[in-house]
Amino acid sequence: MYYILAFIAGTLTIISMVTNSTLAKYVGTAQSTLVNFITGLLVSLVMFFFFNNQSLAFISFPLWALLGGFLAVFIVIITNLVIPKIPAIYTSLLIFVGQLLTGIIIDFLVNHSVNSNKIIGVSIIVLGLFFNFMVDKKDNKKEINLKDEISIS
Amino acid sequence: MYKLGAVFAGILVAAMIFFNGTLTGYFGNSTTLVIIHTIGLITISLYLILKREKILINNKIPFYLFLGGAIGVILVSFNNICFMNIGVSLTIALGLFGQTVMSLIIDSFGLLGLKKHKFDVKKLIGLSLIFIGTIIMSIN
Numbered sequence: 001m002y003y004i005l006a007f008i009a010g011t012l013t014i015i016s017m018v019t020n021s022t023l024a025k026y027v028g029t030a031q032s033t034l035v036n037f038i039t040g041l042l043v044s045l046v047m048f049f050f051f052n053n054q055s056l057a058f059i060s061f062p063l064w065a066l067l068g069g070f071l072a073v074f075i076v077i078i079t080n081l082v083i084p085k086i087p088a089i090y091t092s093l094l095i096f097v098g099q100l101l102t103g104i105i106i107d108f109l110v111n112h113s114v115n116s117n118k119i120i121g122v123s124i125i126v127l128g129l130f131f132n133f134m135v136d137k138k139d140n141k142k143e144i145n146l147k148d149e150i151s152i153s
Numbered sequence: 154m155y156k157l158g159a160v161f162a163g164i165l166v167a168a169m170i171f172f173n174g175t176l177t178g179y180f181g182n183s184t185t186l187v188i189i190h191t192i193g194l195i196t197i198s199l200y201l202i203l204k205r206e207k208i209l210i211n212n213k214i215p216f217y218l219f220l221g222g223a224i225g226v227i228l229v230s231f232n233n234i235c236f237m238n239i240g241v242s243l244t245i246a247l248g249l250f251g252q253t254v255m256s257l258i259i260d261s262f263g264l265l266g267l268k269k270h271k272f273d274v275k276k277l278i279g280l281s282l283i284f285i286g287t288i289i290m291s292i293n
Contacts, residue, residue, distance in 0.1 A: 002238045003247055003291065009231035010251020012224050018265045019221035026218070027209040030201055035210060037194040039222025040229075044186035047226070052183045061179040068172035069192030071165050073200065078162045085155040094156055096249055098163020103242030106171045110240070118242055121290030125246055128282025132253070135275045 029080050033073060093133045097126055167241055173229060174236025182230050189229065190222075239291075246287045253283060 016036075024032035083091055100122045108114040177185045201208075235244040257276060263269030 002235045003243075005231045006235040006239065006244045006247035007251040009228045009235065009244075010248035010253075011255035012228040012231070012251075013248065014252050014255040014259065015265070016221045016224040016228065018259065018267065019218055019224065022266065023214065023218040023221065026214050028206070030197065030204065030206060031208065031210055032221075033197045034194075034201060035219055036222040036225060037190055037197055039219055040225045041187070041190035041194055041222075043223045043226045044183065044190050048183040048187050052181070059179055062175070065172045065175040065179070066188065066192060068169045068176060069189040069194075070196050071169040071172065072189070072193045073196040075162050075165050075169065077200070078158055078165070082155050082158040082162065086159065090156065091159045094159035095163035095166065098160040099167045099245050099249070100163075100242065102164045102167035103170075103240075103245040106167060106241045117292045118290050121246065121286040121288070122242070124286030124289060125249065125283050126286075128279040128284075128286060129249075129253075130279075131282060132276050132279030135273050135279065139270075139273060 029076065033076050037073075090133075093129055096129055100125060167245060170232050170236055170244060171241050174233050174241070177233040178237055182233055185233060186226055186230060190226075243287075243290055246290050250283050250287050253280060 020032050020036055021029075023035060026032075027035070079091070079095070104114060104118055104122060107118070173185065173189055176188060179185075180188065232244060232248070235247075257272065257280070259265060259267060260270040261272035
C-alpha cells in the first residue's frame, strides 16, 4: 500500500514539475514558486480545517524539522542555477543519485543499521538510471545531427 | 562544479523528505502541510523582496497552471506518510520509479503541452533495472 503511494507521489512530482515550469515561462521561476506555495498553502488550510483532529496544544519538537519548507525553496533556486550550466539529463541523473545515497545515509542514521539489500538495490537502480541516461544522450545527438542536416539543406 | 551543485540538490531533497516526515510524526499530516507551506511561502517571499523582482503574475495566464501547488500538497502528504512507514530510501526509490515512468509517458504522448519524443524501446531495460532494484530494496 505505502509502496503504491510512494510511486504515485513520484508520478505527481513530474506533473507538478511540468505545470510549474510551464508557469515559469510566463512569470519566471521565483514567481512560479511563489504561486506554487500560495496554492499549496490554501489547499493545506482547507485540508487542515476539514481533517485536522489533533488539538493544537504546544508540542515540543526538534526545531530543525522546520527546515523542510525552507529547503523546498532552496532546492528550486539551486536547480535553476545548475540547469543552464550542465545538460538537463545530467542534472536529473545527478539529483537522483544524490537523493538515493542520502536516503540510505539518513535511514542508517535513524535506525543505526542498514541492510545490504538496500545498497544492492540502489546500485541496480543507479545502473538502470545510467542506462536510460545513455539512451537519452544518443537520441539527443541524433536529433542535433538531424537539425544540422536540415539547416544545411 | 555545477555537477556537484546538482548532487547537492539531490541531497537536499532527501533531507527535506526526512525533515517533513519527522514533522508529520509530531503534528500529523494536515498541520505539517500548513507549516511546510507557510515556511516555504515566507522563504520565497523574502527571496523575491531581496531580488526586487517585478510581479508578472496576471489573469491572462491559463488557470490550470496555478494548480501545481495543489498537486504538490498531495505528493508531500504521500511522501510524509510513506516516510513514517517505509523510511527515506525506499520512499525515494519508489518515487524515482514513478517519476521515470511518468516522464516516459508524458514524453511519448506529448502530454501537458510538451513536445512529443518517440519512445525508445531500449529504455525498458533501464526501467526494469530500476524496478528490480526497488524490489530488492524492499526485501528485509
